Amino acid sequence: MKKYVYLNHDGGVDDLISLFLLLQMDEVELVGVGVTPADSYLEPAQYASRKIIDRFGHGKKIEVALSSSRPVNPFPKEWRMHAFHVDAFPVLNEFDLKTGVVNKPAHLHLVETLKASKHKITLLFVGPLTDLARALYLTPEIVEKIEKLVWMGGSFLEKGNVEEPEHDGTAEWNAFWDPKAVAIVWNTNIPIDLVALESTKKVPLTNDIRKMWAKQRQYLGIEFLGQCYAVVPPLEHFETNSTYYLWDVLTTATIGYPELVKKMEVKSTVITSGQSQGRTELNPNGRPVQLVYDVNHDEFFDYITNLAKKA
Ligand code: AGV
Ligand code: CA
Numbered sequence: 001m002k003k004y005v006y007l008n009h010d011g012g013v014d015d016l017i018s019l020f021l022l023l024q025m026d027e028v029e030l031v032g033v034g035v036t037p038a039d040s041y042l043e044p045a046q047y048a049s050r051k052i053i054d055r056f057g058h059g060k061k062i063e064v065a066l067s068s069s070r071p072v073n074p075f076p077k078e079w080r081m082h083a084f085h086v087d088a089f090p091v092l093n094e095f096d097l098k099t100g101v102v103n104k105p106a107h108l109h110l111v112e113t114l115k116a117s118k119h120k121i122t123l124l125f126v127g128p129l130t131d132l133a134r135a136l137y138l139t140p141e142i143v144e145k146i147e148k149l150v151w152m153g154g155s156f157l158e159k160g161n162v163e164e165p166e167h168d169g170t171a172e173w174n175a176f177w178d179p180k181a182v183a184i185v186w187n188t189n190i191p192i193d194l195v196a197l198e199s200t201k202k203v204p205l206t207n208d209i210r211k212m213w214a215k216q217r218q219y220l221g222i223e224f225l226g227q228c229y230a231v232v233p234p235l236e237h238f239e240t241n242s243t244y245y246l247w248d249v250l251t252t253a254t255i256g257y258p259e260l261v262k263k264m265e266v267k268s269t270v271i272t273s274g275q276s277q278g279r280t281e282l283n284p285n286g287r288p289v290q291l292v293y294d295v296n297h298d299e300f301f302d303y304i305t306n307l308a309k310k311a
Contacts, residue, residue: 004119004147005255006032006110008067009049009248010127010174011040011083013228016048018126018252020224023057024307025256030060031121032113034106036067038127038177039075044083050099051092056221056311057099065102065109069130072178073164073278079242085231091224107134111142120147123190124255126248128174129153133181136188148191152251153182154280155197156266156291163241168275172197175270176278182270192289195251196280199261199292203300204235205244213305221311225304249304250295257303262294 005028009015022030033053035046046066053062086092102109110131114121123146125132132149135142153174155161160171167176175182185192213226232244254261267286271279 001027003028003255004031004117004121005029005124006034006113006121007124008034008036008106008110008127008131010036010038011045011048012079012248013082013086013232013244014246014248015039015126016052016083016086017225017228018248019049020052020056020311021249021252021304021307022255023053023060024221024310028256030062031117032109033062033064034067034110034131035064036069036106036127036131038071039173040080040083042066044087046101047097048083048087048092050097050101051087053099054095054097055092056224062099063102063109064099065104065106067106067131069107069128069134069178072180073176075173075177082231086228089224089227091220091227107131107138110135111139114142114145117145120145122147122255123149124252125149126152126251128177129181129185130178133178133184136184143188143190146190148193149185150193150195150251150255152195152200152248154194156268156280156282157197160279161197162278166275167277170276171278172280175280179270179272179278182278182280183272186270186287193254193263193292194289195247195254195292199295200245200247200250202295202297203246203250205229205232205246206234207236209301210234212301216305219309221308222305224311225308250300253300253303254292256307260296260300260303261292263290263292265289266291
């Protein structure tokens with residue numbers, strides 16, 4: 001059965017690869033893309049997205065909308081620069097650009113796409129939830145059209161991945177960028193699959209993975225994966241603040257291959273202000289989500305490698 005998916009990403013390396021991989025999934029019909037300038041700048045993120053659709057979208061026509069959302073807590077500039085590299089890859093610049101952008105902000109594009117759809121749509125958010133929160137605030141009735149939300153965000157571990165002044169380090173970045181947006185989404189009855197740091201920790205970028213792709217670079221799609229993951233630092237001796245995991249790619253893979261991961265229901269709330277803002281906490285009175293807490297590492301890498309070969 002077809003899965004209708006709307007992707008909202010924020011222009012990181014693994015966001016752009018998520019778009020690339022979604023375009024290779026036979027069972028997925030991608031019904032729209034929103035680009036949020038969170039872990040990237042809007043220019044390179046939107047151009048890279050449009051070029052990926054042109055080059056690797058098998059001729060599909062997909063609408064791209066630009067977000068007008070802005071941070072509560074902005075991402076570090078060094079990370080936001082990554083999309084400039086991807087956008088400049090020769091493989092994305094061999095031909096003239098065809099895919100355009102729609103003339104409305106991403107949150108309104110999301111509302112209109114949901115309203116116009118005959119089918120329920122799965123929302124795949126691999127950056128902050130701001131556009132979804134704004135869409136829900138304006139038009140709460142869109143929940144009827146949402147099959148579920150699959151979100152890369154949050155963490156129930158003691159240590160999150162935010163290392164910023166005036167913060168205690170317990171939050172995950174996508175939640176920290178706009179904590180109130182998380183609270184707004186939590187306050188609906190949309191079913192949520194939460195791909196939090198518990199599972200993404202198990203799929204770090206390593207030099208062995210890079211080598212495995214290097215050996216298969218005769219496939220254009222694998223060459224593209226290898227180039228993308230040359231831009232960001234791997235897990236080498238120990239974890240640093242910049243160590244790259246396949247956060248969004250794992251989240252995206254759960255759509256095409258749900259059996260890769262283990263889930264359990266947890267109830268949670270989110271802290272929206274102060275030194276722990278963006279932290280998701282277990283709370284017996286909180287809202288239920290399906291927490292993705294484990295992944296089959298080898299099957300995951302096999303799956304995405306095989307998908308990339310189809311490009
Ligand atoms: O917190 C993970 C989210 C994912 O959506 N992003 C990166 C992924 O796209 C933020 C982030 C956390 N640590 C990072 C991040 C790092 N070391 N480099 C770049 N982005
Ligand atoms: Ca992201």
